Amino acid sequence: MNALYAFFAVALLMLVAFFGVWGLGWNTLFAVMIPYAALAIFIIGLIYRVVKWARAPVPFHIPTTCGQQKSLPWIKSDRIESPSSTMGVVARMAMEILLFRSLFRNDKVQLEDKKRVTFQGNRVLWLGGLVFHWSLLIILFRHSRLFMQPVPDFMIFVRDIDGILQGLIPAVFITDIAILMALTYLFLRRVVFPQVRYISLPSDYFALFLLLGVVILGVLVKTAWKVDIEGVKVLAMGMFTFNPVVPEGIGPAFYIHIFLASVLLAYFPFSKLMHGPGIFLSPTRNLINNSRAVRHINPWDYPVKVHTYEEWEDEFREAIRGVGLPLEKE
Amino acid sequence: MTMPEEKLKPEEILDISYTPPQKDWIKPDVKFKKGSFGYAAQGKHLKYLDLPNPRDWRPQEDDWQLPEDWENIIVKGIKERLGKNRAFQLFLDVCVRCGACADKCHFFIGSGDPKNMPVMRTELLRSVYRKNFTMAGKILGKLAGARDLSVDVIKEWYYYFYQCTECRRCSVFCPYGIDTCEITMMGRELLSLIGINANWVTEPVANCFRTGNHLGVPPHAFKTSIDSALEDIEDVTGIKVDAPINKKGAEILFITPSADYFALPHWYTLMGYLMLFHEIGLDYTWSAYASEGGNFGFFQSAEMAKRLNAKIYAEAKRLGVKWILGGECGHMWRVIHQYMDTYNGPADFLEEPVSPITGTKFENARSTKMVHICEFTADLIHNNKLKLDPSRNDKWRLTFHDSCNTSRGMGLLEEPRYVINNTCNNFFEMPDNTIRERTFCCGSGAGLGSDENMEMRLRGGFPRANAVRYVHEEHGVNLLSCICAIDRATLPPLLEYWVPEVQVSGVHELVGNALVMKGEKERTTDLRGEPLNGKEGQEDV
Numbered sequence: 002m003n004a005l006y007a008f009f010a011v012a013l014l015m016l017v018a019f020f021g022v023w024g025l026g027w028n029t030l031f032a033v034m035i036p037y038a039a040l041a042i043f044i045i046g047l048i049y050r051v052v053k054w055a056r057a058p059v060p061f062h063i064p065t066t067c068g069q070q071k072s073l074p075w076i077k078s079d080r081i082e083s084p085s086s087t088m089g090v091v092a093r094m095a096m097e098i099l100l101f102r103s104l105f106r107n108d109k110v111q112l113e114d115k116k117r118v119t120f121q122g123n124r125v126l127w128l129g130g131l132v133f134h135w136s137l138l139i140i141l142f143r144h145s146r147l148f149m150q151p152v153p154d155f156m157i158f159v160r161d162i163d164g165i166l167q168g169l170i171p172a173v174f175i176t177d178i179a180i181l182m183a184l185t186y187l188f189l190r191r192v193v194f195p196q197v198r199y200i201s202l203p204s205d206y207f208a209l210f211l212l213l214g215v216v217i218l219g220v221l222v223k224t225a226w227k228v229d230i231e232g233v234k235v236l237a238m239g240m241f242t243f244n245p246v247v248p249e250g251i252g253p254a255f256y257i258h259i260f261l262a263s264v265l266l267a268y269f270p271f272s273k274l275m276h277g278p279g280i281f282l283s284p285t286r287n288l289i290n291n292s293r294a295v296r297h298i299n300p301w302d303y304p305v306k307v308h309t310y311e312e313w314e315d316e317f318r319e320a321i322r323g324v325g326l327p328l329e330k331e
Numbered sequence: 332m333t334m335p336e337e338k339l340k341p342e343e344i345l346d347i348s349y350t351p352p353q354k355d356w357i358k359p360d361v362k363f364k365k366g367s368f369g370y371a372a373q374g375k376h377l378k379y380l381d382l383p384n385p386r387d388w389r390p391q392e393d394d395w396q397l398p399e400d401w402e403n404i405i406v407k408g409i410k411e412r413l414g415k416n417r418a419f420q421l422f423l424d425v426c427v428r429c430g431a432c433a434d435k436c437h438f439f440i441g442s443g444d445p446k447n448m449p450v451m452r453t454e455l456l457r458s459v460y461r462k463n464f465t466m467a468g469k470i471l472g473k474l475a476g477a478r479d480l481s482v483d484v485i486k487e488w489y490y491y492f493y494q495c496t497e498c499r500r501c502s503v504f505c506p507y508g509i510d511t512c513e514i515t516m517m518g519r520e521l522l523s524l525i526g527i528n529a530n531w532v533t534e535p536v537a538n539c540f541r542t543g544n545h546l547g548v549p550p551h552a553f554k555t556s557i558d559s560a561l562e563d564i565e566d567v568t569g570i571k572v573d574a575p576i577n578k579k580g581a582e583i584l585f586i587t588p589s590a591d592y593f594a595l596p597h598w599y600t601l602m603g604y605l606m607l608f609h610e611i612g613l614d615y616t617w618s619a620y621a622s623e624g625g626n627f628g629f630f631q632s633a634e635m636a637k638r639l640n641a642k643i644y645a646e647a648k649r650l651g652v653k654w655i656l657g658g659e660c661g662h663m664w665r666v667i668h669q670y671m672d673t674y675n676g677p678a679d680f681l682e683e684p685v686s687p688i689t690g691t692k693f694e695n696a697r698s699t700k701m702v703h704i705c706e707f708t709a710d711l712i713h714n715n716k717l718k719l720d721p722s723r724n725d726k727w728r729l730t731f732h733d734s735c736n737t738s739r740g741m742g743l744l745e746e747p748r749y750v751i752n753n754t755c756n757n758f759f760e761m762p763d764n765t766i767r768e769r770t771f772c773c774g775s776g777a778g779l780g781s782d783e784n785m786e787m788r789l790r791g792g793f794p795r796a797n798a799v800r801y802v803h804e805e806h807g808v809n810l811l812s813c814i815c816a817i818d819r820a821t822l823p824p825l826l827e828y829w830v831p832e833v834q835v836s837g838v839h840e841l842v843g844n845a846l847v848m849k850g851e852k853e854r855t856t857d858l859r860g861e862p863l864n865g866k867e868g869q870e871d872v
């Protein structure tokens with residue numbers, strides 16, 4: 002049900018773009034104004050959200066330690082999973098952000114004969130997530146050539162590597178196939194696995210459908226519908242230099258592609274997609290495990306009511322004297 | 332062991348499914364089933380601690396006697412905490428509901444209740460956050476996973492935030508490090524604002540505030556208790572051991588959870604500490620005022636944790652010691668390692684800890700000035716300062732249970748293992764997925780260890796017991812050693828239910844057994860008063 006809501010929402014968005022361009026001819030709106038607006042919302046929204054997080058203090062020092070602390074010199078400490086230095090934290094964060102370290106630990110629990118549970122390593126989610134995010138990164142990187150003239154050699158190199166299969170399937174990149182497979186998996190697991198279905202909200206499906214829409218249209222405009230790539234480049238360069246021109250004959254599919262991408266950008270700061278920037282600020286991952294060596298300050302710390310020794314002694318004086326323990330006041 | 336009225340058999344407890352219902356969770360729905368929740372905190376304890384809305388009430392009754400403007404208090408409370416705590420804000424915002432945490436929680440594994448999936452536990456609060464603090468939630472409502480605050484939502488919170496032991500296992504597996512412990516802490520603080528507290532938390536807190544320890548042991552009983560441990564030591568070793576209390580000018584203040592000097596099998600660990608300190612001639616003191624290492628305030632609110640924790644530094648200052656040594660306890664060490672310096676520091680009146688026996692500087696504790704007994708003892712052993720006879724522990728084939736807090740909130744993994752390996756001959760690890768940073772909770776931490784909550788404790792502790800049973804069957808393990816007082820209190824009934832062949836001990840009980848003391852008589856029993864295995868016992872391994 003939640004998936005259906007999200008599906009219809011994305012389908013509606015596609016129809017809006019289609020009729021806007023094909024029916025009403027609002028090409029400039031969809032090719033220039035909406036992308037500009039979306040980008041503005043993305044940048045401002047992202048900064049707003051990150052600043053909001055960053056302004057909230059971290060009152061306590063709460064790294065989750067996943068390895069041996071640094072204590073006695075002859076005990077080997079885990080410098081990354083229980084980081085004892087800034088370098089350790091950088092390495093831990095890099096592993097988390099680039100390789101999804103924590104997700105790699107995933108295992109699956111099974112109950113056998115109502116007697117025992119067993120654990121099995123389960124790295125499919127890790128793989129799906131990693132393939133999706135890395136493919137997305139490379140695809141974005143490839144897109145950036147649209148904004149550059151001449152295209153740097155390095156970019157052409159990445160493009161050639163990614164396009165190594167093009168001898169077999171023309172105009173298709175490895176990352177196109179990979180991201181489609183990964184997104185399909187990420188969607189299917191939400192529908193098929195009962196636990197994940199239970200926790201999935203319409204917004205979880207919405208993000209996936211939006212991404213799938215962008216990617217599928219992106220592939221189609223290159224392959225089946227052979228969009229005028231020179232025209233797209235003129236548009237992109239124009240926008241990049243704040244001198245936008247909308248060339249004729251790019252075709253509605255491209256507009257839907259760019260519209261969905263714009264919606265995704267504008268949606269980003271208001272959604273769970275903020276997990277990307279968020280991870281950098283996660284106090285369980287980005288703090289050094291040194292809270293006994295260096296004092297962590299809580300900026301809003303305030304005095305609290307305590308039960309002082311004097312009050313305690315007053316209450317128990319006779320008992321303390323009775324067993325011969327020393328007293329401050331006889 | 333106190334059990335719910337109808338004694339459930341293991342196969343009945345495990346008659347569960349990990350497949351959640353088709354129906355969505357958005358409408359609050361909670362039943363207070365006997366055996367699965369803790370009683371509410373009594374009004375007198377709230378009054379003593381100046382906490383809001385003191386009254387006697389029962390969770391299973393309809394009317395919770397909430398204050399009139401309770402909704403307002405909760406929403407304001409959330410807002411305040413969002414502004415004061417980045418983790419709270421971030422963890423509410425960034426979850427993608429990938430489900431990696433789902434089957435990492437011992438309560439989910441043992442109950443199959445979908446709201447015990449860590450992600451769901453947080454959604455219970457997150458849904459209210461969405462409704463009140465996000466644009467999407469305000470506009471789209473249920474479609475955005477938002478829901479209105481209602482009494483039933485509050486009841487759900489009480490049930491599930493006191494079905495989380497704040498063990499942080501989910502945060503190890505979360506790709507963003509979302510720590511349900513943080514959410515549970517905030518949830519409990521919010522509940523406390525409208526007078527909803529668990530008695531098994533608040534009563535020990537009130538005791539601790541007044542007497543200095545959770546069990547409410549007054550100073551004379553404290554002294555008597557320590558004295559009788561000294562007598563027990565004399566019975567076993569023939570040596571008269573001294574235990575200074577409230578001694579000014581001692582070099583070191585020793586602090587341990589109160590259960591160590593009042594409960595079994597903690598008692599034998601207490602004997603182990605006392606014997607060790609005597610043998611190395613440590614200049615130290617106990618305190619009858621700061622007579623609690625644990626901190627149940629931590630299970631109620633940051634403020635309450637700070638109020639109780641203050642005694643430790645205050646007493647160290649009054650007694651004029653140089654530094655503090657801490658006994659075996661889990662959440663105590665989370666507080667000391669990650670919170671104490673922030674709460675009540677800087678402890679600039681103390682000195683950087685140096686072992687008077689080995690000269691080792693504990694540089695990792697140079698600011699907090701508090702050293703873990705396992706760090707201290709491991710250093711002694713490493714420097715050959717102890718004469719140990721591991722064969723005295725040969726009756727035990729043991730495994731080690733990492734406490735949640737010392738493993739995931741500190742990283743104390745090798746020190747206790749080093750001590751065990753030097754004091755015992757037959758040590759076997761449980762499977763990798765169940766130890767170190769992936770260790771499973773006893774199921775009774777964070778204030779859940781009450782008798783009335785026994786069924787849920789047996790469920791939550793099942794994954795731990797399951798791993799113990801594995802090493803029992805594979806290696807004939809008959810002892811589960813641990814460095815946590817709550818473990819020592821709650822693992823015995825847990826294992827009695829799931830693996831009755833296995834007993835529970837602290838690590839320093841093993842030290843006390845193995846420690847060859849100057850002038851001791853030939854030992855015929857271990858610290859438990861049970862006959863020592865003869866030397867020939869080694870061969871039947």
